[in-house]
Amino acid sequence: MITEDLKVANVKCGGCVATIKNEIIKLEGVKNVEAFHETDLVTVTYEGITRAEISIKLSELGYPEATMENGLLVKLKSYKGQ
Numbered sequence: 001m002i003t004e005d006l007k008v009a010n011v012k013c014g015g016c017v018a019t020i021k022n023e024i025i026k027l028e029g030v031k032n033v034e035a036f037h038e039t040d041l042v043t044v045t046y047e048g049i050t051r052a053e054i055s056i057k058l059s060e061l062g063y064p065e066a067t068m069e070n071g072l073l074v075k076l077k078s079y080k081g082q
Contacts, residue, residue, distance in 0.1 A: 001031065003045040006055065008063040011037045016063070023061055024054065040066065 011017065017035040020042055024033045029049030035042045042063070044054055055065045 001045060001047050002051075003032075003043065004051060006042045006044065006051075006058065007040055007066045008042050008058055009040065009066050010063050011035060011040050011042075013037055019061060020058070020063060024057060027054065027057060030054070 008020075011020070014037065017037055020035040021033045024030055024042070024044060027046075027049055030044060030046045032045040033042065042058065046054065058065060
């Protein structure tokens with residue numbers, strides 16, 4: 001069993017949190033999902049599925065994983081700092 005935190009973009013409110021939790025838990029192998037709009041974090045406990053598959057689903061839902069490579073991590077840091 002693996003538990004990971006994924007920093008994601010576009011988590012603005014409780015509705016976003018609910019959407020993330022309700023949809024990610026449907027993925028086969030996902031055991032638990034927590035999402036926090038205050039910190040832009042999604043914590044997922046899973047086995048038999050890859051982090052990449054979870055990240056793809058988050059992107060499809062409109063909540064892409066924020067990384068330095070895609071520039072979203074920089075934008076999140078900038079936004080939170082204002």
